[in-house]
Amino acid sequence: xxxxxxxxxxxxxxxxxxxxxxxxxxxxxxxxxxxxxxxxxxxxxxxxxxxxxxxxxxxxxxxxxxxxxxxxxxxxxxxxxxxxxxxxxxxxxxxxxxxxxxxxxxxxxxxxxxxxxxxxxxxxxxxxxxxxxxxxxxxxxxxxxxxxxxxxxxxxxxxxxxxxxxxxxxxxxxxxxxxxxxxxxxxxxxxxxxxxxxxxxxxxxxxxxxxxxxxxxxxxxxxxxxxxxxxxxxxxxxxxxxxxxxxxxxxxxxxxxxxxxxxxxxxxxxxxxxxxxxxxxxxxxxxxxxxxxxxxxxxxxxxxxxxxxxxxxxxxxxxxxxxxxxxxxxxxxxxxxxxxxxxxxxxxxxxxxxxxxxxxxxxxxxxxxxxxxxxxxxxxxxxxxxxxxxxxxxxxxxxxx
Numbered sequence: 497x498x499x500x501x502x503x504x505x506x507x508x509x510x511x512x513x514x515x516x517x518x519x520x521x522x523x524x525x526x527x528x529x530x531x532x533x534x535x536x537x538x539x540x541x542x543x544x545x546x547x548x549x550x551x552x553x554x555x556x557x558x559x560x561x562x563x564x565x566x567x568x569x570x571x572x573x574x575x576x577x578x579x580x581x582x583x584x585x586x587x588x589x590x591x592x593x594x595x596x597x598x599x600x601x602x603x604x605x606x607x608x609x610x611x612x613x614x615x616x617x618x619x620x621x622x623x624x625x626x627x628x629x630x631x632x633x634x635x636x637x638x639x640x641x642x643x644x645x646x647x648x649x650x651x652x653x654x655x656x657x658x659x660x661x662x663x664x665x666x667x668x669x670x671x672x673x674x675x676x677x678x679x680x681x682x683x684x685x686x687x688x689x690x691x692x693x694x695x696x697x698x699x700x701x702x703x704x705x706x707x708x709x710x711x712x713x714x715x716x717x718x719x720x721x722x723x724x725x726x727x728x729x730x731x732x733x734x735x736x737x738x739x740x741x742x743x744x745x746x747x748x749x750x751x752x753x754x755x756x757x758x759x760x761x762x763x764x765x766x767x768x769x770x771x772x773x774x775x776x777x778x779x780x781x782x783x784x785x786x787x788x789x790x791x792x793x794x795x796x797x798x799x800x801x802x803x804x805x806x807x808x809x810x811x812x813x814x815x816x817x818x819x820x821x822x823x824x825x826x827x828x829x830x831x832x833x834x835x836x837x838x839x840x841x842x843x844x845x846x847x848x849x850x851x852x853x854x855x856x857x858x859x860x861x862x863x864x865x866x867x868x869x870x871x872x873x874x875x876x877x878x879x880x881x882x883x884x885x886x887x888x889x890x891x892x893x894x895x896x897x
Contacts, residue, residue, distance in 0.1 A: 545579050545884040552865075552881065553582040556874035559752050559847075559867040560584050560592030564781035565885050566789070567859045579885075584749040584866065586762075594781045597734050597748040598864050599768060600850045601842020603784060604777040605703050607722050609651045609825020610791060612706055613801040614725060616647075620713050623648040623804065623824075630709045634680075637687035647709065650702040651824040652809060658689035659699035661770075668756055669845040670763070676740055677770040679704040696822065698815045703774030710773075718773045730790055735779040742767050744778055749866040751847030760867075763846025775842060781862035784852040788839060788862075792854050806838065817879060829879070831855060833887035843868055849878070855886035 545563065552558050560582030567575060578594045615621045627635055627642035627650065635642030640657060649655040660682045665672070686701040707718035714721050719737045727735050734746065742765040753763040768776040790796050797805065808821035808828055821828045828836045839853030849865035861882055869875040 542577060542579060542888055544888045545881065548877065548881045548884045549579050549581040552869075552874070552877050556869060556871070556877055557867075558582060558865055558869065558874070558878075559586060560749060560865065561881070562592045562594040562596070562749075562781060562864045563881060563885055564594040564785060564862045565859065566785055566861075567857075568789075582866075586750065586752065586760075592749060592864075592866070594862075594864070595747065596864070597744050597746055597778050597780050598850060598866065599744070599751070599766075599842075599844040599846065599848040600735075600775075600777045600779040600784065601771070601844045601848065602700070602775050603779070603840045603842040603850050603852055604771065604773060604775050605700075605842075606791070606825045606840045607726055607777065607787070608703050608706055608710075608718065608773045609805065610796055611710055611718070611721050611725055612647065612651060613797055613805060613824065615710065615713055616804075617798050617801045621647060621709065623651075627705060627709070630712045631705070634683065634705070634708070635687065639691050640687050647706070648824065650706045650709075652696075653698050653702055653811075653822055654696055654809060655699075655702050655705075656691055656695075656697070657699050657701045657705070658686045658692060659697070660686035660689070660701050662699075663689060670753070670755060670761070672770070673763070673766045673846070674742060675767060675770070677767075677772075679708060679772050682770065682772075683708075694812055696809055696812050698812070698822075700771065700774035704772050707773035722773065726787065726796065730783075730786055730795075732779065732783040732786060735777060735783045735787075737776060738768060738778055740767055740769060748778075749848075749864065751844070752867045753845060753847040754870065763844075766844065766846040768844060771844070775844065779850070781852075781864050784850065784862045785860050788852045788854050788860050792838065792858075817875070829853075829882075831887055832883050833890055837861075837882065837886055851878075851882060853882055853886065855890075857890060859886055859890070861885035 549561050549563060552561050563579045565577050580592045582592045584590045584592045584596055616623050624646050627645045645655045663685055683701055683704055710718040710721050750762055750764045752760050755761045805824045805826050808823040811820045811822045819830045826838055827840050828838050830836050835856035837853040837855050841851040843849050847867045849868050851863045854860045863881055869878050
């Protein structure tokens, strides 16, 4: 979704964190590693990844975590495996798994950026053209001027546009969980906010503007174009746009958030039109992995556009994390075993947290949480899961000191 987890964690630095831990969570299942259904024999127990998942659930009190890893290397002893821990539904005690749907949050941004780059490859738009060329008069307020903002800057979060989610009313997003929002309404709200004080500023506003450009260039809604160009061709059967439907269709994990009164609440039912093409998709770890694999193996973009996507700038560590860089709808982050991972993370205020990433050897990981890490340490523990999933058992894996 549109509220990035790191920004929410930063807010919490200045005050105490209230965590309501139920007896059911305390008795949540421990992390369990097992091969996926179509995995060959020889899959190991993956102890480091299992320990990381277990720590996130037991120590950081995350309700549930599920990790799907795929390893296409010819020497890989196991092509697919999963590690799960905790509970998908605190009411019934159903264990977490990797087949449940969840809200993918800002992972949606990578889908949107991919379509913009496809249109650039087709010469239907230019990454270096001003927003004003496609959306005359949309960005003309205060210090914000669409004549000085390019499409590339939108995708890279260097446009200087504020994030509408930084407005005071979004301090308590649960109060608006059943509201419908239109992109132009949210963009207008952002333009009434002061400009950010740093050159790189994560703002879902950028992607709502990019979505309007897709509509202007193609004559179709951005959701339709993303479905036609990515979701349908790749057979992502569990990935869809929920629109105003506050439910998640089909099997899914419940999600949980800590309300203003300090109590844990079920946040599964939520109208995510406020995220739009910057954060509204519903998906599964398997679908996100399939998307990432298709993207990084060149099935979705020509080589020049994929190279543009990977051209990064330093990200603000207070809005992502130390070492992170941002390209065109892609995050890169260093790995302990060398090189970097490429992908994106996403968070929704109801509690779902998703991430999909690919390492340098082609291994991919998709992580699903049903509760947002509430402290900086818990966020680091979440990122450690990604690192363990991509590094454990690789030839370049480093031995801990």
